[in-house]
Amino acid sequence: MSEKRTRSPWLPPRWFIRLAWKVHRGLYRLSRGRRGLWPPKGNRWGTLRLTTVGRRSGQERSVILAYVHDGPNLVTLAMNGWAAPEPAWWLNLQARPEASATLVDGQRHVRGRAAHGAERERLWARWQELDKGLDGFAARRPGQTAVVVLEPSPDQARN
Template identity: 65%
Template sequence: MTGDAPTKRLPPRWFIRTAWVVHRAIYRVTRGRRGLWKPKPGKWGTIVLRTTGRRTGAERAAIVAYLEDGPNLVTMAMNGWADPEPAWWLNLQATPDATVDLPDGGRLAVRAREAEGAERDRLWAAYLVTDENLASYTARRNRRTAIVVLEPRR
């Protein structure tokens, strides 16, 4: 749990999952021309995170929200505010090297790690600026939500 934040009402799980399906479909149908955007002050952006499946070794893709932190991209390992860890985060824990499709059409090789300590606190505060209900949503989970730093690889 993340604290004593009052819980804010969430849409039903089926609605959240349907929104994900529609978002991915828009991205695919438009061949990447729609569905990704850069973060703006006080708003997160979206990227496609491509990981290696921990069991299959096959490429897996997920659209995730992100913030920029200097050259790094930062995301949160949340599964629609449900308790289980998202599969992409489990994949990154097994194989931290991944690639990211950027909103400008570029692709970036990254290495993932979990933010800890003061860095985590700073990045968590940056995410709180993007959504006043975030603390309430993460309080629903029985585990701490990982802040994932995607560092560019050379």
């Protein structure tokens, strides 16, 4: 089932969400990558550090995202803290799909794309298992939240 328009669960103020992101990234940097990332376990998502190339600046940009595994792929949501605009990392990935994902066990070269149709429905349902309020949070956004699949790049798949 796709995103239902339901009553939105409570979210902290936007300034608090942005501060939490900055603190998380700072913890990752200060610990030189030893803290801030974790693998998905059981019915809990993990975190990864995605590095894209800025669509306008051409410079590397990194963000820490929640993810789940789907076979060899990593799956995340382009939600921007449930705010209306698309997250910059997703806009960058659409312009240049090649990126790198750093996980607890190392770095992977990936190629990002949006899931569509039955694949999107299946992956959205997986995220719903992890977050019962997912549809309510998604209802805060004016459009459909992209389910982003990070596939191993062809070079990595050969190794």
